[in-house]
Amino acid sequence: MQALRLSAYTLTSALGAGLSSHLDALRQQRGGIVKKHWETVESDVCVGEVAGLDQVQLRPELAAYDCRNNRLAQLGLEQDGFVASVQEAMARYGTGRIGVFLGSSTSGILSSEVAYRQRDPLTGSLPPEHRYRETHNAYSVADFVRHYFGLSGPAVVVSTACSSSAKVFATAQRMLAAGLIDAAIVGGVDSLCLTTIYGFSSLQLVSPEPCRPFDGERDGISVGEGAAYALLERGELAQAGDILLTGVGESSDAYHMSSPHPEGLGARMAMQQALLSAGLQPADIGYINLHGTATPSNDAAEGAAVLSLFGTTTPCSSTKGHTGHTLGAAGGIEAIICALALRAGVLPGGVGTRQLDSALPCHYLLQTREQALRHVLSNSFGFGGSNCSLVFSQVKA
Amino acid sequence: MSTTSIYLEGLSVLGPGMANWEATAACLRGEQDFVAAEVVLPAVMALPATERRRVGAAVKLAMATGFAAVADAAADAAQLANIFSSTGGDCDNCHNLLEVLASDERLISPTRFHNSVHNAPAGYWGIATGCTSASTSLCAYDATFAAALLETATQAWSSGQPCVLIAFDTAYPEPLYTQRPIPYPMGVGMVLSPQRTAASKAAMQLSFSQDALDVMADAGLEQLRQAIPAARSLPLLHLLASGQPGRVVIEYLAGCALAIEVAA
Numbered sequence: 001m002q003a004l005r006l007s008a009y010t011l012t013s014a015l016g017a018g019l020s021s022h023l024d025a026l027r028q029q030r031g032g033i034v035k036k037h038w039e040t041v042e043s044d045v046c047v048g049e050v051a052g053l054d055q056v057q058l059r060p061e062l063a064a065y066d067c068r069n070n071r072l073a074q075l076g077l078e079q080d081g082f083v084a085s086v087q088e089a090m091a092r093y094g095t096g097r098i099g100v101f102l103g104s105s106t107s108g109i110l111s112s113e114v115a116y117r118q119r120d121p122l123t124g125s126l127p128p129e130h131r132y133r134e135t136h137n138a139y140s141v142a143d144f145v146r147h148y149f150g151l152s153g154p155a156v157v158v159s160t161a162c163s164s165s166a167k168v169f170a171t172a173q174r175m176l177a178a179g180l181i182d183a184a185i186v187g188g189v190d191s192l193c194l195t196t197i198y199g200f201s202s203l204q205l206v207s208p209e210p211c212r213p214f215d216g217e218r219d220g221i222s223v224g225e226g227a228a229y230a231l232l233e234r235g236e237l238a239q240a241g242d243i244l245l246t247g248v249g250e251s252s253d254a255y256h257m258s259s260p261h262p263e264g265l266g267a268r269m270a271m272q273q274a275l276l277s278a279g280l281q282p283a284d285i286g287y288i289n290l291h292g293t294a295t296p297s298n299d300a301a302e303g304a305a306v307l308s309l310f311g312t313t314t315p316c317s318s319t320k321g322h323t324g325h326t327l328g329a330a331g332g333i334e335a336i337i338c339a340l341a342l343r344a345g346v347l348p349g350g351v352g353t354r355q356l357d358s359a360l361p362c363h364y365l366l367q368t369r370e371q372a373l374r375h376v377l378s379n380s381f382g383f384g385g386s387n388c389s390l391v392f393s394q395v396k397a
Numbered sequence: 398m399s400t401t402s403i404y405l406e407g408l409s410v411l412g413p414g415m416a417n418w419e420a421t422a423a424c425l426r427g428e429q430d431f432v433a434a435e436v437v438l439p440a441v442m443a444l445p446a447t448e449r450r451r452v453g454a455a456v457k458l459a460m461a462t463g464f465a466a467v468a469d470a471a472a473d474a475a476q477l478a479n480i481f482s483s484t485g486g487d488c489d490n491c492h493n494l495l496e497v498l499a500s501d502e503r504l505i506s507p508t509r510f511h512n513s514v515h516n517a518p519a520g521y522w523g524i525a526t527g528c529t530s531a532s533t534s535l536c537a538y539d540a541t542f543a544a545a546l547l548e549t550a551t552q553a554w555s556s557g558q559p560c561v562l563i564a565f566d567t568a569y570p571e572p573l574y575t576q577r578p579i580p581y582p583m584g585v586g587m588v589l590s591p592q593r594t595a596a597s598k599a600a601m602q603l604s605f606s607q608d609a610l611d612v613m614a615d616a617g618l619e620q621l622r623q624a625i626p627a628a629r630s631l632p633l634l635h636l637l638a639s640g641q642p643g644r645v646v647i648e649y650l651a652g653c654a655l656a657i658e659v660a661a
Contacts, residue, residue, distance in 0.1 A: 001555075096653060105514065108493075112573070116499035125572050132576040137484065138515055138536035151650035154605070156537045156544040159486075159515030167533055174551035178400055180605070194498045208649055234597035250478075254523035258450075258511040270527060272493060350522030384520025386532060 001277045003235030003244040003393070006181070006393075007286045008085030010076065013226035013323040014048035018079035023340055025322060029368055032051075033210040033222045046210050048224025049323025050075070063146045063314055064139070067108035067135035069191040073144055074229025076189065085231050086149055086185060096145055100155035101171045103188035105328030105382075107157070108135035110193040141189045146172070153181055159328065161382030162291070164188055165228065167389055170248040172232050175270020187229035188301040188332030196223050196327060198279060201243025203258060203370035205295050208262040211348055211384070213292035213318035214299050214364045216357040219309050221293045221390045224324020229331030240397040243339045245390060246375070247278025253385025259297055263306030266387045267291075267379065271309055274389035275375060286373040287288025287347045288332045291381045293325050294352075302379065303360030317365040321352030331380035335390055338376045342394040345372045399658060401605040403550040404590045404597040407470025408558060408636065412436060412583030413463050413621065418456075418469065422638035424618075425631075429619045443525035452521060453565045455487035458584045459518035460525065464565040464584025470559070470596060473527040477588065478552055478560040479519060482535040482545030484626045485577065486515040488569040489493050518565070530557075540587065541566070541626040543649035544590045545655050546657075549589050550603060559590040583627045585634070599637060599659050606656035608646045611635075633657055 003331040012019060013024040014032025025032070037047045056071035077083055089098060102210065115130040127264070132139050142155045154175065158167045165188020172184035200206045200221060207220035235244055251273065253266035275282065283304055299318075306316060319337050326333050341347060356364055375393045408418050413433040415421040425428045436456040441449055454459075454626070459481060467474045485491070490512050497505045505564045511517070516534035523532060531552070537544035542564045549562040565584035569577055590597065611632035613619040622626040629648045636645045649655040 031628050034575070091586040107437040108494075112495055113498050114571075117494040119499070119572060124573065130576070132573060133538060137538055137577075138486070139484075139538040139540075143538065145482065146650070152545060152650075154544070154653065155541075155650055156548065158533055159536055160519070160532070160534050161514040161516055168530075171548060171551075174555045175547070178551045178554055180547070180551070194503075195494060195510070195513065198498060198503055198505050199494075199507075199513065202505050202510050203508040235657070237512070250533075252519075252529050252532045254527050255531050256524070257517065257520050266529060295570075329516050369452055382516070383514045384534075386534075 001173060001248065002177055003178065003246045004232045005235050005238040005241040005283065006245065006339055007231045007233045008082050009226040009230040009336050009339050010080035010082045011226065011333050012050060012076040012079060013326060013333055015322055015367060016074060019340060023284050023344055026348040027345055027368055029349050029351055031181060031210060031322050038192060039194065039332060045197060046207060046222040047192055050225050059386060062144065062147060064131050065134040066197040067111040068273045069108035069141055069189055070144045072225060075142050076229060082205045089183045089231060096152045097182040098151055098153050099150060099172060099175055099181045100142050101167050101168040101184055101186050102145060103158045103328050103331060104138060104141050104246055105161050105164055106193050106195055106329035107140050107192050109195055109300050111135040116277050120350055145185060149283055158215060160386040161225055161384060162327050162330055162380040163380040163386045163388040164331060166380035166390055167250060169245055170254045171248055173248060173271055176234065183386040184232045185229060186232055188329035189213040189227040190328040191225040192223060192371045207294065210352050211294035211321055212352045213294040213321050214357055214360055215353045216355050218294045218296060219301060220295055224326040225330040226323060226326035226333045226334045227287050238395045240395050242395045243342055244393045244395060246393040247274040247391030249273030249389040251387045255385050260301035260381060262301055264301035266385055267302050267305035268309055268378055270387035270389040271377065274391050278391040279377055280391065284316055285377045287341055288314055288316035289338050289378040290316050290318040290357050291379040292320055294320060303362055306362050311362050313363055313389045315363050315365050317345050317348055317350040319348055321350050331388060334378045338378045341376055342373050342392060347371055399602040399643050402600040402602055403553060404466035404593050405587060405598050405599045405601060406464060406594060407466045407472060408592045409462050409465030409469055409586035411458065413581035419612045424637035425635045431615055433617055440562050441525065448521065448524060453487055453489050454582060456518045456521050458567060458582050459563050459565045461521065462565055462584030462586040463522060466561055466588050470588035473557060474586050475528045477528065478530040478547050478556060478558065479522060479532045480549045480552060481519045481561045481562060482541045482564045484536060484538055484541050484566050485569060486652060487512055487517055492570050492573060501535065540578050540649045542630045543647055543655040545602065553589050553591040557591055559588055562587040562589060566627045568626050583625045585627050602658040604655045604656045606646050608654060610648050610654055611645050
C-alpha cells in the first residue's frame with residue numbers, strides 16, 4: 001500500500017493526557033488501573049479512568065454534544081499541539097479535503113443510561129435535556145470533532161467493537177488512495193459506561209483485580225477509556241525520523257459473536273495481510289503491541305496466532321495492563337503507543353503480568369527495553385470476529 | 398474531482414411497500430403507486446438454529462438485504478468484503494439493555510450484550526456465510542448510506558475485488574423513538590465491483606458536491622427519504638430504476654453532498 005505519514009498524533013488514557021505522560025509510564029512500567037467506586041456500580045471495580053473529565057467544558061456552540069465521551073474527545077484533541085497541526089492542514093488543503101474517521105464502541109451511551117433512570121414516571125419519556133443525536137448515536141464523536149474544527153469533508157464512525165479505531169486507519173488510507181481527500185483525522189474515543197462494565201461482567205470477562213495479559217492466571221479484562229488521534233497525510237511528505245503507517249490487514253473470524261477462533265485464524269490472517277501490504281516479512285517486525293485483553297480465550301487465540309507467524313523471538317507485549325481495555329479506542333491508543341515506541345526506541349514491558357502463561361511461549365516483555373525500532377505491528381480484535389492489524393515504521397535517518 | 402468508476406453488479410431493497418428491487422423499481426418508474434405497506438422480515442435460515450433464535454429485526458433485515466444483493470449479482474457471499482452501515486444498529490436490543498441497566502437488578506443478558514455491538518449483524522453475517530474477508534460497520538447518523546457507498550467503493554478499488562454494501566435501519570421503541578423516529582425498517586444492498594463485468598448494471602463515479610440535493614417527486618417516497626437514513630439512497634435508486642444515464646446528488650454531510658454520475 002501507499003504509506004501515510006502520521007503528521008501529528010496524541011493520546012489520552014488512564015496514564016494521563018498527552019504523549020509525555022505515556023512515554024514516562026511506558027518507561028517506568030506504571031499502570032493506570034485503579035479499583036474504585038465508579039458511577040452507580042454496586043461494588044468496586046477495576047477501571048482505567050481518565051482523570052478530570054467532570055471538569056472539561058465544551059465550547060458553548062458545541063454544548064449540545066456535552067457528555068463524558070465528547071469531553072474525553074475534546075480533552076484528547078487539545079494535547080500535544082494536535083489542534084494547531086490540524087489547523088495548518090486545513091490551511092494547506094481546505095476544510096473539504098480533510099476526512100474525520102473515528103472509532104468508538106459505545107460512544108456517549110452513558111447519557112442514555114442516566115436518562116433511562118430519569119424517565120417520567122407517568123409518560124415514560126426521557127428528560128427534555130437528553131440529546132440522543134449528539135451524545136448516544138454512534139456517529140456523535142465524529143460529528144463533534146468535525147464541528148470542533150469546522151471541517152466540511154467526509155466523516156464516519158467505524159464501530160466494530162474493539163477493532164474500531166484500528167480500522168479507521170484503513171478507511172483513511174483508502175480514501176486518500178482514491179483521491180477523495182488529502183488528509184484525515186483518525187483515531188478513537190471510548191469512555192466508561194454501565195453497558196460495558198455490566199456487559200463484560202455478564203460474560204464473566206472482568207477481572208476482580210487489574211488485568212494480567214498473557215499471565216497463566218489471567219482472569220479477564222479491566223475496562224478503560226481513552227482518546228487517541230493521528231493526522232494522516234501522504235507518505236511522500238515524510239522526512240527522516242517521521243512515523244509512517246505502512247501496512248493494514250483486516251479479516252473476519254466467521255466463528256462466534258463473543259469468542260475468538262480458538263487457533264486465532266482470523267488474527268493470523270489480519271497480521272499476514274498487514275505484513276503483505278507493508279511488503280515486510282515477520283522477521284522485519286521489531287515489536288508487536290498485542291491486543292492482549294487478558295481474558296483466557298483471547299490471549300490464547302492471539303498467542304497461538306503470533307507463535308504460528310512469528311515464532312518465539314519477536315518481542316511483544318500488551319499495554320492493556322497499563323491503560324485497561326479502552327475498547328473502541330484501543331486500536332487508536334495502541335497505534336499511538338507504537339508511534340511512541342518507534343520514536344523513542346522503547347519496547348514497553350507489560351504491567352500486571354506476573355507469571356507468563358507457559359502455554360504461550362511468545363517473547364512477551366516483562367521489562368521495558370530501550371532499543372531502536374524500524375517496524376512494529378499493532379493488533380486489534382473485536383467481538384463479532386472483527387480483526388485489524390496495522391504496521392508502523394520509522395523513516396530512516 | 399470525480400473518482401474512477403465503480404460498477405454495480407447487484408442491488409436489493411427491502412422496506413415499506415418495497416418487498417424487493419423489481420417491485421421497488423416499478424414504483425420508482427411510476428408504473429405502480431407507492432403504498433407504504435409493513436415490512437416482512439424473514440428468519441435467517443443461513444444461521445445455525447441456536448444463533449437464529451438470538452437475532453432480532455436488525456439482523457434479519459441486514460441479512461435479507463445482503464443475501465438479496467449477493468443473489469442479484471450471482472456472487473458468492475463468502476468471497477466478498479462487506480460494509481454494514483446503520484444509524485442505530487439493533488435498536489430493540491439497545492433499548493432492552495438500557496431498561497435493564499436502569500432497573501435495580503441490572504442483570505443483563507450476555508447474549509444481549511454481545512448483540513449490542515454495532516457490528517453484530519456483520520458478525521452474524523460472517524457466521525452465516527463463512528466469509529473471512531474484511532468487514533466493517535459504520536455509522537454517520539443521517540449520512541449513513543452515502544458513507545457506506547464511499548467506504549464500499551474505496552474498499553473495492555483498494556482490494557481490486559467486489560464488495561457488498563448493506564445499509565439498514567430499524568427504529569428504537571419509545572422513549573428513544575421520539576428522538577429518532579424511523580417509521581419503517583429499511584435496507585438497501587449493493588454489490589460493487591472495481592472492474593466492469595458481464596453482470597455490470599451501471600457504472601458510477603462519485604464526487605463531493607455543494608449542489609442542491611435531489612428529492613423524490615412522490616410525497617410518500619420523499620417522506621421516507623427524509624425519515625430513514627437508508628432511504629437517502631432513493632434518488633439514486635430512482636435513477637438506476639430508469640435505466641438511463643444521469644447525475645444525482647444525494648444527502649451526505651452538512652456542506653458536503655455526494656454526487657453520483659451514472660452511466661451504462
